[in-house]
Amino acid sequence: MKIKKITLSFFIILNTMVAFADDSTLIKEFENKAHKGNLQAQLFIADYYYRSADFNNAIKYYELASQQENSKAQYELGIIYYMGFAGNVNYVKSKFYFELAAKQNNVDAETALGMLYYKGLGVEKDYMKAVEMFEKAAKQNHPPAQTYLGIMYSKGHGVEQDLIKGLSYYKTACINGDQTGCYYYKKQ
Helix, strand or coil: CHHHHHHHHHHHHHHHHHHCCCCHHHHHHHHHHHHCCCHHHHHHHHHHHHHCCCHHHHHHHHHHHHCCCCHHHHHHHHHHHHHCCCCCCCHHHHHHHHHHHHCCCCHHHHHHHHHHHHHCCCCCCCHHHHHHHHHHHHCCCCHHHHHHHHHHHHHCCCCCCCHHHHHHHHHHHHHCCCHHHHHHHHHC
16 A cells, blocks of 8 residues: 555656646756655666666766665666667676665566576576576566466476476466456467
């Protein structure tokens, strides 16, 4: 319930910030709160800069939140470096931040780590480690992780090939709303 209240507060404040984007006073107020250690302000202002495509400032405030062990900030930093939004793609930094978030059971980060290991991005390709990360996220009903497990079982990557198990993962991912999972499920 507390997370829902925080999320709702976040969206209300973020919408207010967007509505008054020209009001530099409001932005400065959030920045001041962020520098004083207010986690919500750090996340709000980081998200504001992220949505404004000002990734250097987004990184600055996500890093402040990351230092407070906020898994959302750590995941977002991983995405910024994975996508190269701050300049160059940096899979090593991406992995670092995904690992921090995954240690706190952030399912998006667990899936992202699995993908790095599956594709060998910034790490040696390691199907077993990819399966481990995808299974951890899939147990928390994360549809993209379920789809990746479907692929791995269907192809026998890191696991013994099992088309039935692969189809089962695709079906579960599809039921949970993953369109890629639906595609593979219908394709079988």
